[in-house]
Amino acid sequence: MSYVVLARKYRPRSFAEMVGQDAVVRALTHALEQQRLHHAYLFTGTRGIGKTTVSRILAKSLNCTGADGSGGITATPCGVCAACTEIDGDRYIDYIELDAASNRGIDEIRDLLERAAYKPSIGRFKVFMIDEAHQLTKESFNALLKTLEEPPEYLKFVLATTDPEKMLPTVLSRCLQFNLRPMAPELVQQHLAQVLKAECVTHDDASLRLLGRAARGSMRDGLSLTDQAIAFGGGRLDVEGVRAMLGSVDRSHAANFVRALAARDGRALLGGVDALRERGLSAAGALEEMTRLLQQMAIEQAVPGALPDDEPDTAVARELAALLPTDETQLLYSLALHGRQELNLAPDPHAGLTMILLRALAFAPAGSEPTRLSQTIPAAMAPKPAAQAPAAVAAQPARVAPTPARSQTAVREPEPPSWIDEPPDEIETAGGRAAVAPLARPVSAPVAAPPPASPPPEAPVLRPTPLGDVWAGLVARLEQGQRVAALARELALQSELVEQQAGPPPLWRLRVERESLRTAALRDKLTAALADELGLPALRLELEDGSVQDTPARRIVAERQRRQQEAEQIIHADPLVLQMLAEFKTARIVPGSIKPH
Ligand SMILES: [Zn+2]
Structure with a gap:
């Protein structure tokens, strides 16, 4: 025996078997029992909800002859007479289903209406069911309307639609309308x-x-x-x-995302997405579970105790509800909900999920405590070059920014770069200060404040010089080859190449502002590294005092600022961000939370 799919095998065959549509069932049952019959019915509701099923049961009720052949119109069709079995078996000659999605044209409707001119062949009533009726063309609607206005006694129409707003009002007004509800x-x-x-x-x-x-x-x-x-x-x-x-995901993943967002822990968010990807778990499933969790959290926040105690998910929703203010829960819910559509567009769903979570991290409703500010700097999201660049000293805002406001939930500071082996005053470079500056903007910055057009005042200005490209390129090679370390490296980055004289041996003059770097020992180390890199038998470096305009360090800072502004502009112009800012009046973009990749 061939397998019959469950949806078909368990399709309700009587009103009593219908699940979750009590109001519709009651109304139809009363109407049938009292023989108050309308000539056109409209069933509305989403797909798969029972519109066609109700239509078939109605057709059976109208045409059932009872087990002994003597029955009349009934709210409880017998299920065994010819009318009942043939309608169930989809072969009753007087019951016609037409799918308007594929038969929307005037010819199909004319054909149907021509059949309406003839009395039922075997039944009491002809029943015409037009599914997805909103898809009919206007011409078809008009043709239908004529018959709906003066229908023959023996004809019943059932229209079904997922989108009643697209139906002509003149058609709607001639139908008895029932709304089928989505099932809990x-x-x-x-x-x-x-x-x-x-x-x-x-x-x-x-x-x-x-x-x-x-x-x-x-x-x-x-x-x-x-x-x-x-x-x-x-x-x-x-x-x-x-x-x-x-493709659904264990709630613990969703809970971890919410926890990380509450703690402003960007590193944990990224780690969470990696974990999903590694385990082959669906990004969409995680986002959906997160949406559901946030919804439950919102219920708990609005009506404490309203969540059912016996639900296994309740405990975690209650725990997390205490971590976030209500407006932030709402905001995150909206972002997650909108993100679901966006996920389909992303080339890689996990990357899409990362973007959605980072966007959520960039938001915080007004009134969040200022301590958050220093927590919004996920080290993992800092620009990649910072990892090897000297201005990367700046990737450690803690060294410059005040630390007492940090809470335990703050992002763990990155380890100091290996080359920093000198006392702190040695590493407090101008570059370091400059890169931290955007983070130091006040918390009360206006919501959609335009990104800063020029670097903050204390940022050193970069003015490219003729030899700047050559020198920056060479220093980058030294870095890649790990030929310089510690302060010799600092010297390379903080100096400006002002002159190259041909040799032998060639003589290069470097201008260095900081006296502490202009030492013979550091100069010799750098000279050796350069000669080695260039394959020169000998090289002479002269260090001179003077104000610099174009050092590799300044180039790195300038590049970082350019990318920061670019990232801020992208976020500030993101349609979804703008929509969120419009919808949530208390929302703002957390200054400094936007980081370029
Ligand atoms: Zn029957």
Whole structure:
């Protein structure tokens, strides 16, 4: 015997079997019992919710002849007479279903309406069901309207649509309208439990909970997913298998993201996405679970104790609800919800998820405590070159920015770069100060403040010189080859090449502002490194005092500032960010939280 899919096998055949549509069922039952029949019905609601099923039961109610052939119109069709069995079997001559999505033109409707001219062949009523009726062309609607205005006694119309707003008002006004509701996940879950019991399929509550949610209000989808899950699990259901099939993600991942956002811990966010990717877990599933979690947190915050105690997810939602202010929960919910659409557009869903989480990190409602500011600097997101560059000293804002406001949740500071082996006063370079400056902007900065047009006043100005490119390129090579370290490296980065005289041996003059770097020992180290890099038998360096305009360090800082501004401009112009700022009046972009990659 061939396998009959569950959605078909368990399709309700009577009003009593319909799940979750009590209002519609009650109204139709009363109307049938009292023989108050309308000539046109309109069923609205999302897909897979039972519109066609109701239409078929209605057609059976109108045409049932009862088991002994003597029955009349009834709210409880017998299920065994010719009308009942043939409508169930999709072969009753007087019941016609037309899908307007594929038959929307005037010719199809004319053809249908021509048939309306003839009395029913065997039944009491002809029932015409037009599914997705909103897709009919205007011409078709108008043709239909004429028949709807003066229908023959024996004709009943059932229109079904997922989008009633697209129906002509003149059509709507001639129909008795019923709105079928999306089913609550618990209801789908209960029904699935009954079906699986009848099918003798072993299952657990957690799998059914997942399937109930994944059905998104549609019992048909719930049953189809259950079919797939049974096939996936080799005849049985268990939560890991169902989770894998649905691409859904254990709530602990979502909870970790929310925790990291509450702690402004960018490093933890990135680590979380990596963990998902490594384990082959779906980014969309994680985002969806996060949306659900935030929604539950919002409920807990608004009505403490409202979440059911016996739900396994309640405990974590309560714990996290205490970590965030309500407006921030709402904001994160919106960002996660909008992010779901965006995820489909991202070339790589995990990269898409990273962007969504970073965007969430960049937001904080007004009134968040200022300590957050110093916590919004996820070291992992600092520009990559900073890792080897000397101005990278600046990647450690803690050395310049005040630290007492830091809480335990703050991002762990990065380890000092290996070349920093001197007392702190040696590393407090002008470059360091400059790169920290954007972070020092006041918390009360206006919401969508334009990115700063020029570097902060204390930033050293870069004025490119003729030899600047050559020198910066050479120093970069020294760095890559790890030929200089510690203060010799600092000397290279803080100096400006002002003259090159041909040799032999060649003589180069370097201008260096800081006296502490103009030592013979450092000069000799740098000379040796340069000669080695260039393959020269000898080289002479002269260090001179003077104010510099173009050092490798300044170039690095300038490049970092350029990329920072670029990143800020992208975020400030991001349509979603603008929308969020408009929707959430208390939201603002946390200064300094935007970091270029
Ligand atoms: Zn019957």
